[in-house]
Amino acid sequence: MHFLLAAFLALEIVSSGIFSQDISPPDVENFNIVLSKELEFRVDDYKTAFVGRVVVYQNPDDPNEYTRVYYRQIAIISERAQEKSISETGVLENNSSNLNYHLKQEEEVLDRVQQATDAFAYVKWRTDRDPRTGQDFRAGPLQSWLLEQNGNWVFSSELSIFTMPFSERSKANPDKLIIVGIQFTLAGGSHVVRIDQDELIIYKKGSVDDKK
């Protein structure tokens, strides 16, 4: 049975066309880092998925120019201890100790994983200062770049990158939709950063085994 390509094919053709143009994203090397934070989402009360990093840069030669860059990485799931350990061990401080050890492990893994990242979205803008209030505001349109899943860049000087949670039916419970990633879209282009659902299920088996 054949797929009707419809919008899908059209999208690929548009992408190819765009790719032939020079729409390379801006070079932020040697820019100053203004803000850097994890690109993450909550899977449930105990699990957090880390799928990349968001960094805002300032152009040192033009302090009014900023670029926000989204980097992707090998997806990591960090699961905190679910059981209260006071009753298990009889010591009040154990929960915070667990968390401290867990956070250290989380930080170490993220440090390793973020040695190799790929920039997949850029948003560039300028600011100006309101002479009346003395406050900065965004001046002019945003410029946005998004890496499609095929490795081509999509560019827009008018549209913003739109993000939304990427959900799927749970493997463990098919009646339930769970968030497994974040979808970025720009001018018909799309990029998904996500986790592997099996990592969640492996956890569950591990928990059961631990109790044995």
Add this chain to the structure above:
Amino acid sequence: MTRSKVLAPIILLLLAVGLTAQAGCASSGNKKPTILVDQYNNVPADIQSQFLDRYRRFITGKERKEFEKLLTDEERDVFIENFWAKRDSDPATPENEFKKEVDDRIENIINESFFGTFGAGGLMFRSNGGFNGGMAHVYLLHGEPDVVDLIEGGSFVPMMLWVYINPENGRLLYAFMFYQKGGSGEFTLFYQDSYKMDQCGAIYEVATVRSYNYNGGGGQNCPSDLYDVYGEIARSTGKNGFLDGNMFAWALFNFSSNSDLKLEVALDPPKPASEIAVKSKARVVGEAPELVGTIGTDYIINSCERCNSLIPAQLIFDKELALLIRRSDVDWRVVNDDAGLELKVRVMVEDNKNQIPSLVFEKNVSFTDKKESIMLDPLGQNTVVLLTEDEVAKIPAGSYRVSVYVKNTMTQKYNAWLREIVVK
């Protein structure tokens, strides 16, 4: 003033003067006399040779035996360093918070500052067994209680209750009971665990009015005057006004509102934080397994500017579902002249109108190429079939939302697509 500044002159003073006074503490034979930083509470100084005494409440029996087998000071230093390192409550900081907390508590015992600030009138560690007494034991392990209260009565000995509240649920976590055995002297720990099955025995232990002997046997053999004692305890009011007699009566047989918690365990050396962390269900997963070299196996790990975590590829829907991948955009395992690629594939096909259940295809797809081709023609493209024509044919006609997930099982690099498609 810092702790070291406080301790230094005290230790020097004891070395110069106090040793002779404390020589009697030495048991016999070659055992060195204990150097104390507080002779009233018998607190050993923080020196290597007294490690086992000063931190006895925190050292397990196994660790004690191991330490005693060590032959050199260097070995003992390493042991002590490891001992504290695995108990550090926050390994991310240079300071060992756990050791600091323990030493702060010892300092508080020396200074009697716990009761100075708490207002539990006149109570001092030094009058209640000092560093080796039950009060210091509980204080060293659990710190300052949330509530302390005492009761006295005509038919029972003075009793004191230290209550710790569980911050997670506000319920009573521990009730450490102390009593003046015989009606005077120091407060010693009352072991509720021992009386769990013999409540009459607990009352007998704290009763001063004993018109009959009680030789065990529980409620059936319990003399009636002990019921009266119990009644007086229950009707009492705590001297500090925090706890009523019912609480004391309850604590004669109970240690915690969580029946799984035992006094005996709460008095044991606490498990090291690092050990608890390992046993907890906290995990961080997803990282690629380390690539270990085996004879005849090599790897080509490509790191182009967009393939450090991504597998850039064109997804092709037709009779088959396939990926068009550039050779240099993906990582390979090489054995002899062949390069292999294993992709974990998950395709989820969802009916947009929810008329049929989701179709899920999960499989591992292997693909091979020649090492020479990868090296000589890195920009060349391979077509990797994810779903065969037969598998695609299983999808009934309709419009679908298709989610495709592909992951290199060797390096965990991945790609994902979401498409709206129509199948005729």
